Amino acid sequence: MAGETLAQLSNNLLYSSMAVYAGAMYCYAAEMAFAPRRQQTRAVPVAERSMATVARTPTAYDAAPRTAVDGGRAPAPPTGTHGTARADRVGRVGVALTVLAFALHLGAVVARGLSAGRAPWGNMFEFSTAGALAVTTVFLVLLARRDPRYPVRYLGLFVVGPVLLTLGLAVTVLYTDSEQLVPALKSVWLVIHVTAAIIASGILTLGFAQTICYLVQDRLERRGDGPAFMARFPSAAALDRAAYRMHAFAFPIWTFAVIAGAIWAENAWGRYWGWDPKETWAFITWVVYACYLHARATAGWRGRKAAYIALLGYGTFLFNYLVVNIFLVGLHSYAGVG
Amino acid sequence: MTDAATERLTSAPQAESEPPGPPSAMRPAELVRWAWRQLTSMRTALALLFLLAMASVPGSLVPQSGIDPVRVAQFKAAHPGLAPWYERLSLFSVFSAPWFAAIYLLLFVSLAGCVLPRSKAHWRAMRAAPPRPPRNLERLPVHVGWRAGRDPASVLDEAARELRSRHYRVVRHEDAVSAEKGYLRETGNLLFHTALIGLLVAVAVGNLYGYKGSVLVVEKAGFSNTLAAYDSFSHGAGFDEDKLAPFTVELDRLRVRYQATGDQRGAPRDFRATLSYQSAPTAATRRYALRVNHPLVLDGTKVFLIGNGYAPIFTVRDSTGEQVFSGPVPFLPQDGNNTSVGVVKVEGATPEQLGFQGFFLPTGTIDARGPISTYPDLLLPTAVLTAFRGDLGTGSGVPQSIYKLDTRAMTQFTGPTGKPLAGALRPGQEMVLPDRQGSIRFDGVRRYATLQVAHDPGKSPALLAAACALLGLMLSLFVKRRRVWVRATAAGGGRSLVEVAALARVEGEDRDGLHDEVTGVVSSLGHEGAGPTTSTIGEED
Ligand code: HEM
Numbered sequence: 001m002a003g004e005t006l007a008q009l010s011n012n013l014l015y016s017s018m019a020v021y022a023g024a025m026y027c028y029a030a031e032m033a034f035a036p037r038r039q040q041t042r043a044v045p046v047a048e049r050s051m052a053t054v055a056r057t058p059t060a061y062d063a064a065p066r067t068a069v070d071g072g073r074a075p076a077p078p079t080g081t082h083g084t085a086r087a088d089r090v091g092r093v094g095v096a097l098t099v100l101a102f103a104l105h106l107g108a109v110v111a112r113g114l115s116a117g118r119a120p121w122g123n124m125f126e127f128s129t130a131g132a133l134a135v136t137t138v139f140l141v142l143l144a145r146r147d148p149r150y151p152v153r154y155l156g157l158f159v160v161g162p163v164l165l166t167l168g169l170a171v172t173v174l175y176t177d178s179e180q181l182v183p184a185l186k187s188v189w190l191v192i193h194v195t196a197a198i199i200a201s202g203i204l205t206l207g208f209a210q211t212i213c214y215l216v217q218d219r220l221e222r223r224g225d226g227p228a229f230m231a232r233f234p235s236a237a238a239l240d241r242a243a244y245r246m247h248a249f250a251f252p253i254w255t256f257a258v259i260a261g262a263i264w265a266e267n268a269w270g271r272y273w274g275w276d277p278k279e280t281w282a283f284i285t286w287v288v289y290a291c292y293l294h295a296r297a298t299a300g301w302r303g304r305k306a307a308y309i310a311l312l313g314y315g316t317f318l319f320n321y322l323v324v325n326i327f328l329v330g331l332h333s334y335a336g337v338g
Numbered sequence: 339m340t341d342a343a344t345e346r347l348t349s350a351p352q353a354e355s356e357p358p359g360p361p362s363a364m365r366p367a368e369l370v371r372w373a374w375r376q377l378t379s380m381r382t383a384l385a386l387l388f389l390l391a392m393a394s395v396p397g398s399l400v401p402q403s404g405i406d407p408v409r410v411a412q413f414k415a416a417h418p419g420l421a422p423w424y425e426r427l428s429l430f431s432v433f434s435a436p437w438f439a440a441i442y443l444l445l446f447v448s449l450a451g452c453v454l455p456r457s458k459a460h461w462r463a464m465r466a467a468p469p470r471p472p473r474n475l476e477r478l479p480v481h482v483g484w485r486a487g488r489d490p491a492s493v494l495d496e497a498a499r500e501l502r503s504r505h506y507r508v509v510r511h512e513d514a515v516s517a518e519k520g521y522l523r524e525t526g527n528l529l530f531h532t533a534l535i536g537l538l539v540a541v542a543v544g545n546l547y548g549y550k551g552s553v554l555v556v557e558k559a560g561f562s563n564t565l566a567a568y569d570s571f572s573h574g575a576g577f578d579e580d581k582l583a584p585f586t587v588e589l590d591r592l593r594v595r596y597q598a599t600g601d602q603r604g605a606p607r608d609f610r611a612t613l614s615y616q617s618a619p620t621a622a623t624r625r626y627a628l629r630v631n632h633p634l635v636l637d638g639t640k641v642f643l644i645g646n647g648y649a650p651i652f653t654v655r656d657s658t659g660e661q662v663f664s665g666p667v668p669f670l671p672q673d674g675n676n677t678s679v680g681v682v683k684v685e686g687a688t689p690e691q692l693g694f695q696g697f698f699l700p701t702g703t704i705d706a707r708g709p710i711s712t713y714p715d716l717l718l719p720t721a722v723l724t725a726f727r728g729d730l731g732t733g734s735g736v737p738q739s740i741y742k743l744d745t746r747a748m749t750q751f752t753g754p755t756g757k758p759l760a761g762a763l764r765p766g767q768e769m770v771l772p773d774r775q776g777s778i779r780f781d782g783v784r785r786y787a788t789l790q791v792a793h794d795p796g797k798s799p800a801l802l803a804a805a806c807a808l809l810g811l812m813l814s815l816f817v818k819r820r821r822v823w824v825r826a827t828a829a830g831g832g833r834s835l836v837e838v839a840a841l842a843r844v845e846g847e848d849r850d851g852l853h854d855e856v857t858g859v860v861s862s863l864g865h866e867g868a869g870p871t872t873s874t875i876g877e878e879d
Binding site: 264293301316 | 380381383384388395397399405432433607608630631640642791794797800805811816
């Protein structure tokens with residue numbers, strides 16, 4: 001049957017993409033290992049401030065161009081004293097492999113959808129595969145945009161690692177044959193709801209990775225020392241801003257996903273909100289990320305404390321995806337596991 | 339930054355540094371004002387949001403009686419010591435618990451107390467002119483200065499034109515230009531928070547005036563939308579029985595399809611109930627193919643297909659040979675393969691009442707576990723029954739389950755060996771009771787559908803509120819609120835000293851955008867040399 005051939009093709013593509021992702025991960029790890037020792041401590045805001053003060057004397061007006069000190073605009077490209085050609089080369093190979101793995105991964109998801117004749121996110125295996133694809137997609141899109149506001153080049157290992165982990169979990173524990181859906185899942189609103197949730201989770205995953213990097217970098221900057229590869233990362237302040245942008249971008253998408261889910265639930269069961277465990281945890285995730293956004297506007301909560309709330313938010317998201325889907329009883333039992 | 343012009347570009351409540359403790363000797367009015375300030379502070383909002391998230395957690399871990407009463411009962415039986423404590427703490431009904439309500443009501447009071455003053459401030463800000471430039475423009479997060487070869491007035495005119503084309507609201511002063519844009523950010527934020535209040539109100543209205551009932555309908559039977567027709571029914575305090583939409587529904591046929599092969603064999607694939615309905619007693623009869631996710635809408639009331647099962651048809655004769663019962667009897671599915679249990683109660687039998695209990699198996703086998711179905715559809719329909727005689731207890735006035743036999747006043751029929759009499763019947767087969775007490779024949783099977791009827795007048799307002807919240811949220815996150823100042827002073831010889839500086843709402847977050855904006859303005863003024871200085875002032879507290 002054509003459906004079965006396609007499903008088999010999808011599986012083969014998925015395994016191939018995992019092999020290529022593994023190669024990319026190896027390259028990113030090597031890139032970090034080849035990084036030279038940290039040369040100098042970063043300019044801290046105090047230094048920038050005195051810089052700004054210098055500009056006050058009118059004579060300075062005609063002085064040479066003055067731009068940001070901490071690389072907050074563009075992450076100072078790791079050249080010259082900051083990096084070696086070897087690290088750069090192997091890093092670029094990593095990016096190339098990621099693009100290849102992405103193509104195979106995308107093929108796997110498309111073939112799966114064609115084999116079942118529906119959107120390929122109807123059970124947990126498919127949700128995980130598509131979610132991992134969303135993570136890579138967001139990463140590559142940001143990489144291609146080269147927008148200094150969304151620095152992600154340094155994130156390779158933190159993107160490919162979780163992607164590979166998710167795919168590994170998908171093909172071993174979560175695998176289900178390509179089939180049609182149970183009637184409750186046949187709804188456009190479900191497709192919209194899950195698509196939005198997958199996109200939001202891809203972005204949140206990158207925001208999570210950036211938040212971790214921020215916390216590490218912040219600690220190192222305070223100490224003024226650290227492992228060599230961290231010198232290739234943007235400054236803590238830039239990481240913090242980037243993580244905020246990621247979360248601020250994902251939050252409305254998550255909000256929309258929750259609303260679309262409520263519309264679907266109303267169509268399927270006659271109530272738009274029933275505090276089913278899955279719904280409850282989607283709500284908890286939403287509230288925790290709202291806390292994060294609030295914290296960033298509350299004195300005494302910016303910086304590290306807000307970052308911890310973002311980590312907690314990601315924790316609640318993971319809990320919903322792993323624990324609630326598999327272990328808690330509810331109406332959304334579409335995991336298809338076991 | 340102390341300059342009035344450079345205060346945060348938000349009308350969020352200030353006084354965010356260390357909150358002062360309550361003044362030691364306070365008059366009641368002061369105490370109230372102090373408490374109100376605390377409640378509506380950003381810190382309190384943060385704490386209450388946290389509490390809300392935490393309070394929801396037990397609702398997902400402990401079975402909830404509003405969602406799954408059967409699991410609540412199981413939990414209570416399994417944890418007799420713990421259950422009363424859970425009961426006392428409302429842990430079986432977290433989302434209607436008083437402490438849960440306390441959290442969200444406080445949150446919404448805080449929200450209202452926050453939104454009102456901010457709306458007022460925003461209203462004023464929207465009608466006010468952008469403030470005059472601060473004295474020291476160099477102290478702003480983004481700043482650039484240079485000597486221009488033109489006189490100040492022409493530089494400022496050019497700057498005002500440029501900023502207007504960038505959609506700024508612009509004020510031209512003697513020696514400077516003030517500009518501001520992005521008022522929609524705060525508008526969006528207020529819309530978002532107000533919409534959350536609207537959402538809460540809509541949910542409350544739905545709970546108050548809505549109702550929900552479920553009814554089991556066998557093929558070729560129907561029901562009318564009256565309280566008496568429902569198997570279970572719940573409604574809010576403001577519900578009025580007379581306002582029930584006067585429709586009737588009949589189930590002509592229920593078709594089902596299951597996965598036949600693969601690792602998901604037996605999984606449901608399609609349910610389709612063909613209904614004939616009348617929206618009012620005098621209305622024309624129409625047909626509708628009811629499916630999961632495709633409810634029938636009648637006058638704002640919706641009919642959903644939420645379950646299905648089998649109703650085997652039995653004919654019972656008593657000791658006189660008289661037919662005392664004939665018809666379909668709904669059995670309750672117990673597992674994914676529709677192994678179903680049920681009973682037949684025959685009150686009119688003589689000399690004693692008869693009762694039968696057992697299983698209906700759409701695809702029957704009997705293995706070590708007992709009678710069990712191996713596939714959910716009707717491949718080998720089998721009814722496995724045991725029989726009782728005596729008093730059914732239905733006359734006692736105590737309501738009984740139609741799925742359970744009260745055998746306390748009954749004796750079980752036994753076979754020749756003294757073991758309980760049991761029969762596994764295929765359609766058309768009959769089980770004869772000993773001592774000429776009668777017989778039961780399994781005639782065939784009909785399907786039944788479980789329909790849910792729901793009316794929620796808060797639904798559309800809730801959707802509207804949610805949509806407003808989403809719109810407001812996007813405005814509040816993506817619109818950039820910015821102020822730009824341009825100052826030009828004469829530097830002699832028709833030249834001028836020009837400074838451009840900018841400020842964003844939260845400086846750190848919009849820093850790169852701000853930098854680009856200033857670069858754009860500066861180059862439109864004909865300056866290509868030094869780029870703006872970006873500092874992180876204002877980023878730390
Ligand atoms: C129902 C609970 C609430 C939720 C879900 C919620 C959610 C949010 C979200 C998602 C934002 C981010 C928008 C942005 O960054 O501009 C925000 C901002 C804000 N919220 Fe709330 N909020 C709630 C209650 C409150 C309360 C009670 C207050 C009053 C103290 C409040 C005051 C604010 C303020 C002032 C901002 C803007 C912060 C800024 O200027 O950056 N919120 N809220």
